[in-house]
Amino acid sequence: MKKLTAFLAGLLFGIGLLLAGMANPAKVLGFLDIAGLWDPSLAFVMIGAITVAWVPFHWAMKQSKSLLGAPMQLPVSRELDRRLIGGSLLFGVGWGIAGICPGPALVLLPTGHWQAWVFAIAMLAGMLLFSLLQARR
Amino acid sequence: MMLDTLHFTPWSALAGGALIGVAASVMVMANGRVAGISGLLGSLLSPGDSGRGEKALFILGLLAAPLLWALFQVWPTIEFKSGIVGLIIAGLCVGIGTRYGSGCTSGHGVCGISRLSPRSIVATLSFMFAGFVTVFVLRHLLGF
Numbered sequence: 001m002k003k004l005t006a007f008l009a010g011l012l013f014g015i016g017l018l019l020a021g022m023a024n025p026a027k028v029l030g031f032l033d034i035a036g037l038w039d040p041s042l043a044f045v046m047i048g049a050i051t052v053a054w055v056p057f058h059w060a061m062k063q064s065k066s067l068l069g070a071p072m073q074l075p076v077s078r079e080l081d082r083r084l085i086g087g088s089l090l091f092g093v094g095w096g097i098a099g100i101c102p103g104p105a106l107v108l109l110p111t112g113h114w115q116a117w118v119f120a121i122a123m124l125a126g127m128l129l130f131s132l133l134q135a136r137r
Numbered sequence: 138m139m140l141d142t143l144h145f146t147p148w149s150a151l152a153g154g155a156l157i158g159v160a161a162s163v164m165v166m167a168n169g170r171v172a173g174i175s176g177l178l179g180s181l182l183s184p185g186d187s188g189r190g191e192k193a194l195f196i197l198g199l200l201a202a203p204l205l206w207a208l209f210q211v212w213p214t215i216e217f218k219s220g221i222v223g224l225i226i227a228g229l230c231v232g233i234g235t236r237y238g239s240g241c242t243s244g245h246g247v248c249g250i251s252r253l254s255p256r257s258i259v260a261t262l263s264f265m266f267a268g269f270v271t272v273f274v275l276r277h278l279l280g281f
Contacts (some may be wrong), residue, residue, distance in 0.1 A: 014202020020153025048154025092267025126232020
């Protein structure tokens with residue numbers, strides 16, 4: 001059952017990205033280009049998503065178990081450290097170069113654009129590099 | 138600042154965003170997990186992490202989405218703006234950055250802000266800021 005709900009959630013998430021236009025790198029870059037012709041659509045995607053997810057997440061914060069009986073695993077760290085900020089800044093630089101973040105990177109793969117595969121392979125290599133560096137610490 | 142009225146799509150953006158919100162809600166209410174794409178991917182790359190089956194199925198759902206879309210709709214516009222070198226540098230930055238920063242647009246931007254996590258708010262402001270600055274430098278200072 002948990003596998004089914006996870007699959008459905010992923011499917012809905014991907015349809016949402018496609019409908020929102022967030023799987024189009026040019027559109028994402030249009031949002032990030034505030035000094036040029038600015039397309040505020042991405043802000044509306046965030047508003048739509050947060051408005052819907054607000055109550056479910058506030059409900060989840062008060063639970064110890066999910067509806068299917070799984071442990072509620074929400075992040076507990078509250079530290080605003082260099083890793084959080086430095087990592088997020090680096091992510092933002094990459095996002096600003098190509099206009100692709102991890103969700104759209106995956107949604108773009110089956111669409112047959114070679115650019116999506118180059119980006120996704122580099123992204124996975126970056127993630128793997130992080131795991132290797134972590135393992136050595 | 139000039140508004141790009143030609144490309145601005147408030148309704149489909151809101152509707153797509155709402156679907157993303159529903160997806161994140163299903164994941165947290167049913168599975169007790171945050172629908173953060175970089176976190177799920179990172180976990181799948183780390184042998185020994187718990188719940189890898191359901192995480193893999195979420196990712197599979199994400200990959201299946203465009204196929205389902207193509208059954209009923211024509212492809213949405215997809216336009217890339219970078220060449221192979223840009224894509225490789227960008228992919229590496231996104232891969233390393235999201236893992237060091239413990240999240241991306243979905244985990245921090247949607248799930249984290251929905252529960253008002255201070256870490257996620259700071260992370261979202263950080264990657265948005267870096268994204269704005271990067272596009273400004275590339276497009277308006279360097280002329281890419």
